[in-house]
Amino acid sequence: MDAQVVASIDFGAGSIDYEDAPAFYVYSISPRVSFTEGVARVVSAATFSRFENEGWGTRILAAASLLSPAAHGFRAEFSVLGEANSNRITTAGSEFAAQGRAHYASRNRGVWVGASGARVWNGLFWQNLVRQDAGLWLNLRNVETRIVVVRSRYETEAGADEGKSYFRTESSVRYFWRSLELEGSIGGQFDGAAANVLIWAAGANFWLNHRMALVASAGKYAVDPAQALPGGSYMTFGMRLAPVPFTASPARVARPIPRRSRALSVFSESDSLRTFRFVGPRATVVELSGSFTDWRPVRMIEVAPGVWEVRVQASEGSHLLNVRVDGGEWMVPEGLAAIDDDFNGRVGRILITR
Numbered sequence: 001m002d003a004q005v006v007a008s009i010d011f012g013a014g015s016i017d018y019e020d021a022p023a024f025y026v027y028s029i030s031p032r033v034s035f036t037e038g039v040a041r042v043v044s045a046a047t048f049s050r051f052e053n054e055g056w057g058t059r060i061l062a063a064a065s066l067l068s069p070a071a072h073g074f075r076a077e078f079s080v081l082g083e084a085n086s087n088r089i090t091t092a093g094s095e096f097a098a099q100g101r102a103h104y105a106s107r108n109r110g111v112w113v114g115a116s117g118a119r120v121w122n123g124l125f126w127q128n129l130v131r132q133d134a135g136l137w138l139n140l141r142n143v144e145t146r147i148v149v150v151r152s153r154y155e156t157e158a159g160a161d162e163g164k165s166y167f168r169t170e171s172s173v174r175y176f177w178r179s180l181e182l183e184g185s186i187g188g189q190f191d192g193a194a195a196n197v198l199i200w201a202a203g204a205n206f207w208l209n210h211r212m213a214l215v216a217s218a219g220k221y222a223v224d225p226a227q228a229l230p231g232g233s234y235m236t237f238g239m240r241l242a243p244v245p246f247t248a249s250p251a252r253v254a255r256p257i258p259r260r261s262r263a264l265s266v267f268s269e270s271d272s273l274r275t276f277r278f279v280g281p282r283a284t285v286v287e288l289s290g291s292f293t294d295w296r297p298v299r300m301i302e303v304a305p306g307v308w309e310v311r312v313q314a315s316e317g318s319h320l321l322n323v324r325v326d327g328g329e330w331m332v333p334e335g336l337a338a339i340d341d342d343f344n345g346r347v348g349r350i351l352i353t354r
Helices: none
Strands: 004-018 024-037 040-051 056-067 074-087 091-105 109-121 126-140 143-155 163-177 180-190 197-209 212-221 232-241 264-268 273-279 286-290 301-304 307-313 317-325 337-340 346-352
Touching (some): 024 307, 074 109, 286 307
Antiparallel strands (some): 074 091, 109 126, 126 143, 286 317, 317 346
């Protein structure tokens, strides 16, 4: 059984201003790849930067997560993460963490609570770090919103009993309109002292086609006290090449394709893993959202011209779903029965069998 693989790579140029150094130009390459197989997911990402002062910076991250089957909207999640950072050869940090979360999701909204434990390297010694986080999300037509609160506590020095805590809050909004994606966030990091910092970010992606986009971003981020990494501000412009559908095997593409445009079909890969196929000629971005994804949008991959697929976990029986094309309104695919939902909208009903 092949995993679904999605890859992208960003090429960018811009400026960065660390709190303890003057601003300078930077050039970066940022690859990212994700593997999804049923309820399991692995993500790896990196950023390699070259500064105008001949310094360099790297950030490498790998994470894996496992979701439990949904039960009346509830799900459990367990994940592990590893991260390493270095910049300008003067600072370095790393983190290895394990996290557990409980999720509840309905048609267009959801909440979660979680906790994690980590070992963190700040360039001098290892520390223990404990986090608690909570958040909520809401999807309305082509707007996604999210609010997150995180409390972190870490040791101040090796072997010390005394700990230090700080809070981080963030509210974000993401807007889709055809080939344009806009996103912004604002929040703060607070430790009860003068080190309180306002953080923000703004970005835009304009998809030229389903594999190429122009990207721009700017923002301000806070110091990472545990890893002792500096805060700063940035502005970048670049290009994204994505996604790359590694799993588009000829056997899968050769399956029967619905004749009608914007029609959806489903194939069973195993007892619970399904492949959803959507016909969307001239589409740039296609997303699927349904009761089996906790109503979280999942991006589909173009495996053949105008043919889009995604593999997700879905049990046998009746399910509700919608599809969104190029950031437009969520719609019922052709050929599915449309029913009213609880939010003055329409959703499609599909029956999944073996």
